[in-house]
Amino acid sequence: xxxxxxxxxxxxxxxxxxxxxxxxxxxxxxxxxxxxxxxxxxxxxxxxxxxxxxxxxxxxxxxxxxxxxxxxxxxxxxxxxxxxxxxxxxxxxxxxxxxxxxxxxxxxxxxxxxxxxxxxxxxxxxxxxxxxxxxxxxxxxxxxxxxxxxxxxxxxxxxxxxxxxxxxxxxxxxxxxxxxxxxxxxxxxxxxxxxxxxxxxxxxxxxxxxxxxxxxxxxxxxxxxxxxxxxxxxxxxxxxxxxxxxxxxxxxxxxxxxxxxxxxxxxxxxxxxxxxxxxxxxxxxxxxxxxxxxxxxxxxxxxxxxxxxxxxxxxxxxxxxxxxxxxxxxxxxxxxxxxxxxxxxxxxxxxxxxxxxxxxxxxxxxxxxxxxxxxxxxxxxxxxxxxxxxxxxxxxxxxxxxxxxxxxxxxxxxxxxxxxxxxxxxxxxxxxxxxxxxxxxxxxxxxxxxxxxxxxxxxxxxxxxxxxxxxx
Numbered sequence: 001x002x003x004x005x006x007x008x009x010x011x012x013x014x015x016x017x018x019x020x021x022x023x024x025x026x027x028x029x030x031x032x033x034x035x036x037x038x039x040x041x042x043x044x045x046x047x048x049x050x051x052x053x054x055x056x057x058x059x060x061x062x063x064x065x066x067x068x069x070x071x072x073x074x075x076x077x078x079x080x081x082x083x084x085x086x087x088x089x090x091x092x093x094x095x096x097x098x099x100x101x102x103x104x105x106x107x108x109x110x111x112x113x114x115x116x117x118x119x120x121x122x123x124x125x126x127x128x129x130x131x132x133x134x135x136x137x138x139x140x141x142x143x144x145x146x147x148x149x150x151x152x153x154x155x156x157x158x159x160x161x162x163x164x165x166x167x168x169x170x171x172x173x174x175x176x177x178x179x180x181x182x183x184x185x186x187x188x189x190x191x192x193x194x195x196x197x198x199x200x201x202x203x204x205x206x207x208x209x210x211x212x213x214x215x216x217x218x219x220x221x222x223x224x225x226x227x228x229x230x231x232x233x234x235x236x237x238x239x240x241x242x243x244x245x246x247x248x249x250x251x252x253x254x255x256x257x258x259x260x261x262x263x264x265x266x267x268x269x270x271x272x273x274x275x276x277x278x279x280x281x282x283x284x285x286x287x288x289x290x291x292x293x294x295x296x297x298x299x300x301x302x303x304x305x306x307x308x309x310x311x312x313x314x315x316x317x318x319x320x321x322x323x324x325x326x327x328x329x330x331x332x333x334x335x336x337x338x339x340x341x342x343x344x345x346x347x348x349x350x351x352x353x354x355x356x357x358x359x360x361x362x363x364x365x366x367x368x369x370x371x372x373x374x375x376x377x378x379x380x381x382x383x384x385x386x387x388x389x390x391x392x393x394x395x396x397x398x399x400x401x402x403x404x405x406x407x408x409x410x411x412x413x414x415x416x417x418x419x420x421x422x423x424x425x426x427x428x429x430x431x432x433x434x435x436x437x438x439x440x441x442x443x444x445x446x447x448x449x450x451x452x453x454x455x456x457x458x459x460x461x462x463x464x465x466x467x468x469x470x471x472x
Contacts, residue, residue: 029204030327031270032130032350033193033261035254036085036208038078038142038172038215039311041280041304042320043238044247052231052239053247057255058324061274065326066335066371072342072382072402073278076311076318077390079144081277081343082210086125086145086162088347088362092385092463094123100144103391109413110397110466112388118157119145124359126350127163130206133354138166138196141189141210164208166196172212173219180221184213184246190253194260201264209257213250216281218301220245237283238305268328271353273346276321282310282393308435312393314384314400314409315435331371339377340402341367363461379404383457387412387466397466401454405430408440408450412466424451 042048045055047062074084079100080091091097096116103112119125127137139159146157149171159167173183182188193209220242228234228241228248254274261267281301304310304317311318323341325331344364351358352366369375384400397412407427414423426440426447440447458465 028269029134030353031205031207031266032135032273032353033207033209033257033270034085034126034273034346035257035275036082036141036210037250037274037276037322038210038212039278039281040214040247040276040322041282041302041310041317042307042322043305044214044243044280044302045322047324048322052233052236053244055247055251057251057258058274058322060258061254061272061326062324062334064328064333065272065324065331066337068323068325068341069336069338070340071275071321071323072319072340073276073321074343075384076278076313076386076393076395078142078277082143082145083119083123084343084363085275085277085346086119086127087123088344088351088358088364089123090344090363090383090385090461092383092458093361093363093461094119095464097385097464098388098390100147103389105389105391106469106471108389109417109469109472110387110389111469112397112466113464115388115464117147119162121157121161123162125162126206126208126347127159129163129347129350129354129356131163131165133356134204136166136200136203136205137164137208138193138205139164139208139210140166140168140192140196141170141185141208142172142212143169143210144171159208168192170212172215173217175217175219177217177219179219182249183219184211184215184249186211186213186246186249186253190256193253194256197257197260197264197266201266211250211253214243214246214281216301218242218246218281220249224248237300238303240300240302243281243302272326274322274324275343279307279310279313279316279318279321280304282317306434310393312390312395314386314395314398316407316429316433318393318395319384319400325371327371332374335374337370337374339367339370340382341377342382381453381457383454385458385461385463387464399454399458399463401450401457402429403450403453406446406450407435408447408454410451410454416466417468426450 046059073081075081077099083096131137146154148154170185177183224245228244234241282304307317309315309317348358348364348366349368352368382402387397400409409425424440425438427435
């Protein structure tokens, strides 16, 4: 085991014993468990019509709760989405618009703006929110909101400085990691979460499980990969045996959490959220070649069918994600919602749950009444801002707006350097979820209106824009 993990685990044990000694009669406040997958695509679970990938525990959550068809992340990459989940703010407002540390190369037509390199401590997080209301708060897994992943420079910005009394932080493995030894730490995250639940069963708790699966490098046990390679459908471009093996392990650990809730009779008083930090790895993404991958066999990732592109892109494959919420006795079983929600909506939703007002500057709205009653959410626009060059996917600087059925994408190189109409693409998501037909030239009034609203929103949140690069 990595020694960087041992010490936080020791601290967990000590603090958990103290917390257990001070436990009191069960509070009727609902427990909240937030499960965050890494790079999991919208259609890569059985609950979202995936026929190849096997996710019985995630599917169980969907069967026992509500599944959202139109859930988004506020960014197509990791750190900005995680910041928006934690704060309820759009990444553009935080100036945290790329993965940390981002692509710092200055070799492009546009000069990228400097971005925030950590989640500021003055921001109110979900950990702060729940701890202030008497919850025991834990964050186990990937954080990616500090300047570096590990070491002294990262410690002042770790979860324990943001309201989480129990924590350990991991990151994705490197290419030298042993694939036979839980390389993405999924078992470690699941087992530690089960231990935390057992030790805090008498207290209201907020548990944030943050997996690094199924982020690259694609790495898992050889026998598991072989099993998935032999399953029907493994040759299809949207399926990948290594991803299937990684996802299966993560799903088993979701099952461990659900099982301990049942065992301790906590399921009825626990809200479970399952979500992904951005869209899935797709054919446009770079992938690591592992030594155990069969020689001569082409390494591939997975198309995000029926969505276009994947992680890093502002097309649907990069930002539309699975969202499932189970709350027994409150949320109807097996219900499907087509309301549009995003990562910045969790903070105001949990604020309403705790009967408190959201912090100033929050961009989202609460969907608590919606999941309780089915009442539609008010009409509103959703915005994305990515003023960077994503060196993994090939995504160029751009922004997007979704307004009802319409989605407009603006490409900043064209709007800043060319100032032409070709800067915009327009799609009717109601009839074209795969964004295959650009309607910007046939629906010019719609495109013009949305482009103006997107520009107005950027001014409102003081979004930092790229500028022409004089050295290009």
